[in-house]
Amino acid sequence: MLRKFSREPLIHFLGGALLIFTFFWATGTGRDPADYEISIDETDIDRLTTDWERNFRRAPTQQELDGLIDQEITEEIYYREALRLGLDKNDPVIRRRLFTKMRFIDSKDEENVAPTDTILQQWMDEHPGKYALSPLYDFKQIYLGQISAAQASDWIDQLNNGGNPAANAKSISLPASLERASIAEIERQFGDRFAGQLAKLELGLWSGPVASGFGVHAVRVTAKTLGKKAALDDVRQRVVNDWRADQQAEQKEKALSRYRGQYEITVAGRP
CATH class of the missing domain: 1.20.5 (Single alpha-helices involved in coiled-coils or other helix-helix interfaces)
Incomplete structure (x- = not known):
């Protein structure tokens, strides 16, 4: 049988x-025969040549170009074999790199969009406080050093009663006066702590003590120009940058929502 x-x-x-x-x-x-086909076309050769010229400031010889092509083929072979073995799995470096590239691809089209003046003006109108022009200050300052607030107040009283401004001044590499200085300029010179106190000072009098990172100062504000709403041309590049950043963030959220909707996700401890 x-x-x-x-x-x-x-x-x-x-x-x-x-x-x-x-x-x-x-x-x-x-397996799919296409997975085992490697084609180096003219575009690839041009890219290899351009990269070589950028690094070495000259065109590669034929021998050098052949070496570049062989290296390209070798890298492609090992890349594909690594994928077949799953070496891209559970690797945080590769994971982060692919995440970054996908985010770049999703936002690439947004970067090429040129906003019109109407769009930019609407953005400004929706964020009125963000683009107000800084107030401008004319002021004089006397650096009093690292002394107590009580001592500084006594010196300031003497100044307002006709005292000699140079009598108690300490040497420091800061300007004794500024004219039509914006808050940003004052912050660069004296620090944001100093700049933040100027709005409270009375015009025409020595005031303080005004603290900075250097110590305390007597300050006399002689003129102040109030800040005003900026025109688009005054802050155009800032508005373009902010608008574009907002569009890119929105695009990323839309892309993530689209991708995420295709997945069934479970997290331990979450309902």
Whole structure:
């Protein structure tokens, strides 16, 4: 019976098919042939040549170009084999790199959009406090050093009663006066702590002590020009940058929402 069964053509066919399947499975040749095709076209060669010229400031020789092409083929082979082995899985560096590239691809179209003046003006109108022009100050200052607030107040009283401004001044590499200085300029010179106190000072009198990172100062504000709403041309680049950043953030959220909707996500401890 066994001998008769072994002579059946169907058994021979199934056995041969099994051997062929085992061979292809073991050698990998049963996979998509396109995965094993590597084509280096003119675009690739131009890219390799351009990269070489950027680094070495000259065109590669034919031998050098052949070496670049061989290296490109070698890298592509190892790249594909690494993917087949799953070496891209659970690697935080590769994960972060791919995340960054996907975010770049999603936002690339937004970067090429040029906003019209109407769009920029609408953005400004929606954020009125963000683009107000800084008030401008004319003021004089006397650096009093690292002294107590009580001592500084005494010196300031003397100044307002006709005292000599140079009598108690300490030497420091700061300007004794500024004219039509914006808050940003004052912050650069004296620090934001100093600049933040100027709005409270009375015009025409020596006031203080006004503290900075250097110590305390007596300050006399002689003129102040109030800040005003900026025109678009005054702050155009800031508005463009802020608008573009907002558009990119919105695009990222939309893309993430679109991708996330395709996944079923579970997190331990979350309902």
